[in-house]
Amino acid sequence: MAERLLIRALKGGKSTKIITLSGKKLTKMPCALEKLPGLRTLHLQNNLISKVCSEVHNLTQLTTLNLGNNLLEEVPEEMKYLPSLKKLHLFGNRINRFAPGACDGLQNLILLNLNNNQLTWIPEEISRLKNLTYLSINRNQLASIPRELCFLKNLSELQLNHNQLICIPEEIKFMKMLQKLFVVQNSIEVLPEGFCDLINLRVLNIAGNIIRIFPQGFQNLKLRECYCEENPLFLKQPVRAEIKQDVWSLQEITSRFIMNQLAENSPFLMQAIEGYPEVRNTISKGRQCSICGKLFLTTWMECVEFVSPSKDWKISRNLQQIPLRVLICSFNCFNQRDSNLFGIAKVQSE
DSSP states (O other): OHHHHHHHHHHTGGGOOEEEOTTSOOSSOOGGGGGOTTOOEEEOOSSOOOSOOGGGGGOTTOOEEEOOSSOOOSBOGGGGGOTTOOEEEOTTSOOOOBOTTTTTTOTTOOEEEOOSSOOOOOOGGGGGOTTOOEEEOOSSOOOOOOGGGGGOTTOOEEEOOSSOOOOOOGGGGGOTTOOEEEOOSSOOOOOOGGGGGOTTOOEEEOTTSOOOOBOTTGGGSOOSEEEOTTOOOOOSOOOOOOOOOOOOOHHHHHHHHHHHHHHTTOHHHHHHGGGOHHHHHHHTTOEEOTTTOOEESSOBEEEEEEEOOOTTOEEOGGGSSEEEEEEESOHHHHTTOOTTEEEOOOOBOO
16 A cells, blocks of 8 residues: 555656655655655654665655654654754654754754653754754653753743653743743752743643742743642741851852942952952852842842732632742841741751
8 A cells, every 4th residue: 555655656756745654554664755856745653664764865845754653763863864844743752862963954843743752861952953943852751951952042832741850941041932831740849040031931831840939030921821730839838947147158258248249330349350260150159139139149048928920820720829939148138028928948058
């Protein structure tokens, strides 16, 4: 049957645009495909294909390739020879790696579906897919997201459900076009502060993680939908912190002085630290106290503030009040907090 379909397509010559050979028990890609340079769409899902044939080099006009539910073990290197490819479906294979160079030629790719594979990592080269707008890697074994993934500035939908993620990189703030983010059933504990820079984010699903608190500014996102079931969110009766006298290290005292002087544009200090990159690196980690507004480094008090979500949000039942992370520089400031701030941690030193 597959041979007859292919022969019929070959008779059409260069005018053939679509070939569908799904569910034909093929163990390899037909070599005769090289005779169809004008092919635009190729469906080969639900077969037994374990390798992409070298003949695909000739399919320079191919825009859609579906190799879902086959036996591939890697994202094939041959993909780099398909410069017109826009949609690539590789779901339901045995993929555990990207072949070297697989991302090199896919400059026009807008959709990549890698659901239901065995990936444990994503290569840095993913950042070469400059035009990618949809990326789905659900039900794999990813333990982390490379920061390079966050440089896909055109990405509008990212799906990473049912993996083993424990965090989201701070660099996610660069994904200004991101509209939909799904990270359901992972082990994520914290959303980074940069998350609040996702100005176009409209749908967020973080259900089934271990998130307790959101970064300050989360309440200002222009979300339409926010789902966070099965997360141990703080309720409005958190544990109050034990009050202790502040004890600061010499580094903390010095860092606070330098950071707050720099905040006032002290020309003397700005010039003095120019030749000390390690100092600049240290003070770049400074945080601002929500009470006094001063900058601090390592000794801080974590609190939670509860705010109501926007009426424009469609929310899950456990998000009637958003618990926001608020940092305070000292117990002196902690004692000056308003009644809506609750202490949830003791003094910590890093």
